[in-house]
Amino acid sequence: MTQTKICTTQSDFFSVMHVRSRVFMDEQNVSPLIELDDRDFDAVHIVSYADGKPCASCRILKEDGYAVLGRLAVMPEYRKKGLGSEVLKFAEETAKSLGYSELRLHAQYHARHFYEENGYLPYGETFYEAGILHISMKKELL
Numbered sequence: 001m002t003q004t005k006i007c008t009t010q011s012d013f014f015s016v017m018h019v020r021s022r023v024f025m026d027e028q029n030v031s032p033l034i035e036l037d038d039r040d041f042d043a044v045h046i047v048s049y050a051d052g053k054p055c056a057s058c059r060i061l062k063e064d065g066y067a068v069l070g071r072l073a074v075m076p077e078y079r080k081k082g083l084g085s086e087v088l089k090f091a092e093e094t095a096k097s098l099g100y101s102e103l104r105l106h107a108q109y110h111a112r113h114f115y116e117e118n119g120y121l122p123y124g125e126t127f128y129e130a131g132i133l134h135i136s137m138k139k140e141l142l
Contacts, residue, residue, distance in 0.1 A: 002055065002083060004090045007045035015054035016045045023073035030130045035071075043070075044094060048087050050078060056087045060095055066102040066138075067095040088118055096141045103141055109133040 007013050017036075024030040043059035058072040069091055074084045095103050107115045109126060112135055116122075120137040127134055 002048050002050045002086065004046065004048040004056075004087055006094060007047055012047050013045060015047045015049070016057040016059075019047070019054050019057040019073050019075060020071055022075060024071070024130075027076070028130075028132065030132075034130045039070075044098070046087060046091055046094065048083060048090075050083075056083050058087055058091050060091055060098070060103075062098065062100075063104075066104050067098065067100040069095075069103055069105040072105075084114060085118055088115075092139070092141055101141050102138060104136065104138040106134045107137050109135055112137065 005012070007016060020035060021032075024035045025032055039061055040059065043061050045059050046057060047054055048056040054075070055078040056072075056074040059070050061068040061070060069088075072084065072087065072091075074087070092103055105115070105120070106129055107120070107122075109132075112122060115137050118139075120139045122135050122137050124136045
């Protein structure tokens with residue numbers, strides 16, 4: 001059983017950083033200088049626990065007119081079980097509760113189908129971020 005929630009404690013934030021460091025820094029070799037940034041201080045962080053262990057996370061950044069989803073990560077042992085979609089839906093509801101009607105993101109190109117299956121549409125050209133091919137995507141939050 002999983003519990004997904006907005007981070008409200010230092011422990012929750014450390015759980016988010018654990019997931020992100022394992023997925024982005026360890027698995028994908030993203031530099032900590034890129035992965036950890038000043039936007040983390042202003043972001044709304046979301047964490048998911050399975051049996052009390054951190055298993056997924058993401059963050060929402062607040063922009064003028066839309067919200068930006070970032071750093072969605074699922075620990076390897078929890079992938080392909082619907083947890084990514086669960087965290088994404090929670091983030092969408094959170095963005096709506098903050099007054100946003102659109103959520104944008106930079107999807108790693110290999111993960112674009114996951115986002116398309118969850119109602120996101122690609123726009124613009126592909127680009128590299130942290131040495132990984134990405135595409136911009138967005139979804140209207142109804």
